Amino acid sequence: MSTAARTTTTAPGDAVVTDHSRQDRVSRPAPSRSRRRRAGTAARTVAAVVVSLLVIAPLYWMLVVALSPRSELLGSELRLWPRALTWDNVERVFSSFPVIEWLGNSAAISLSVAILTTAVNLLAGYAFAHLRFRGSTVLFFVALATLTIPVQVIMVSLFRIVTGLHLYGTYWAVILPSAASAFGLFLARQSLLGVPRELVEAARLDGATHLQVFTRVVLPMSRPLVAVLFFMSLLQSWNEFAWPLIALRENRLFTLPIGLLYLQGQFNADYGATMAFALIDVVPIVVVFLLFQRFFVQGFARSGIR
Template sequence: MTQTLATAPRALPTPAPRSSRRRRGRGALAARIVAAGVICGILLFPLYWMVVVAFSSRAELLGGDLRLWPRSWTMENFQRVLSSFPVITWFGNSIAISVVVALITVTVSLLAGYAFAHLRFRGSNVLFLVALSTLMIPVQVIMVALFQLVTTLGIYGSYWAVILPTAASAFGVFLARQFMLAIPRDLIEAARMDGAGHLRVFTRIVLPLSKPLIAVLFFMSLLQSWNDFAWPLIALKDNSLFTLPIGLLYLQGQFGSDYGATMAFALLNVTPMVILFLVFQRYFVQGFARSGIR
């Protein structure tokens, strides 16, 4: 009797009905959607409030009767900003500097990332660690050295004084290396066995596979250069060469507590980057996913 009980198979747990599992799955999905909606609302509310203040009338702002939805949408804040400052010139300066910085940063990051990922040379790991260690150095620490450098080179007060010191990114090199490590080495070795040089492998194989990476690098460097304030304020001395962040500082000093004009100028500064992210967000997500960064 004891042996029979010991050898008797244990009863398996009864699986939950499919309908109950489906209800739990739908409930978890609904909870995630609600949580994502709440987080998105919290993150997007400052941008929405900027839009509301920028398109509200000055009388409504001064009267303290500002609401979540303006009574009447007006462009007077934008007209006042555009008529008082050379915003178009500053906008063009920001585009020119940011695009050139982004192009140089993408080029340097791709070439360095390919070298660290698929070339074997003595000291490559040490050199890569040295490049990464520069991420721990705040830019404020080296501003005096950068100022002395651009002054010695004779480019102080020009576009190149802003472009050259910020035209390479250690994080961009790291991101490019991580992305290119995911490219099969067998594919590159097969091209090398067919007689292709490193330049041909890079242009014909690596670059076509690196479109998400290029989009990420270009957007990140463009965004960083577009929003850069401290170094352009030091490196530029002519009012006609200022960028939008510096112009926003002068606007605050000119208009004081005119929040409508300030928000209108800030909205002009933010809108291009928001549009750019919405256009390239698919490549942006793919680039981070394939680089192994979570």
Template sequence: MVVVALSSRRDLLAGRVGVVPDALTLENFRRVLDSFPVTTWFGNSVAIALSTAVLTVVTNLLAGYAFAHLRFRGSSTLFVLLLGTLVLPVQVIMVALFRLVTELHLYGTYWAVILPTSASALGVFLSRQYFVGIPRDLLDAARLDGAGEWRTFTRVVLPLAKPLVAVLFFMSLLSSWNDFAWPLIALKDNDLFTLPIGLLYLQGQYGPDYTATMAFALINVAPMLAVFLVFQRFFVRGFVTSGLR
């Protein structure tokens, strides 16, 4: 992808592109940026992905803590049903989800994409597994000192869950950033499109112009790759300590 994105279209058609191109060019990026509102689509992707990631982290942490350390009727059954949703592909619920966001007058807005994905069964499972490993004596000591459940969670549990927060944030960020099917359905205005949708639009416009396509794909991939490389030690630690091996 990098090699083709930095190669000229003429060299590609002539078969002169190897592992290392003879001449590097940024013409493909200029052509894409001049022809399409890539910066707008990039901003939409950032806004939607960050909002979804923040909401998902908050929801998953609270639900995971409840399943791990709060006792209420039907908690085990509810947790099993929650895990059962992992086997359901998103295509199964798309029609019902579309009717829901339409009736809530959210269709064609950011919220139509953000709210339906602001929770994750896998994220709740990882949170629950992580919080189970926190000694109950530590929580009981906080309660004996007069801390309520919310203060116990924010002052005792949350500071110990930094690796988990990193994992949940990146998983949600990556999933939302790369999501294609649901944003394509929920967003109707070109100015609200995200990068994955824009990539399909570009392919339809340029046809076999693989250099422009790879340049656009590189713009889409680079931010998530950078985030992972910077925070990878937190992701690995979070996965190991949450019980997913």
């Protein structure tokens, strides 16, 4: 006791200095850890830039070819930017093909599929996430198992069903078979599992039906999920080629991906017009993604999928 007191009284300044230096060592991060953190940030930034360039490069080259003169495309010299910009390829596409009509068909079919698929997947996801019924787990895994079946395997059966319902050659022949998707169901269930079950049970105790619980409690909390399901369905339907080619028999009902077939010659190809047509097909979906990318990322984050 006396020794400790004597140490404190004889060297109080040294004790204060020692305490400050110890606090500085605790509060100051280790140099090696700080360098590792900066190196990790730099590595992630470089990786993001490289991936972005890989994604942007095809779109950039599509734009360059679409705005290049036809004579320059036939040459052997490769240019990253044309000598003279021209809209001849775009004008030739619009004057030779009913692009506006095909664009309207693509928009009508894709929006209908997106709305219908989003509604069905949300309702099914709510049922699998918050309703108790016998065989729900088995039925859910059976639905997921359909992801392993290629669409080409069921095209003949699907064609017979469509013709039997007298829908062949109409928009409904393309819209109704896409009314639900197994991946959308999985995404909806995983995300809706994050909705507190206490809220659902409290609404049920207040006398609300399952539909009222879904529309008034669950749906307002799932806006990012709705955006993800809507955009995914829209993108898949917009790029669909094989089944619309079979189900739509009239030229006036064709979509933009089918219209690209008319630009493929047997012995030669008009690369400028093809890239101009592809640019017209890509731009609307890129604009939609840029508008909804925040909800798209939030929806995947809430679903637990990385």
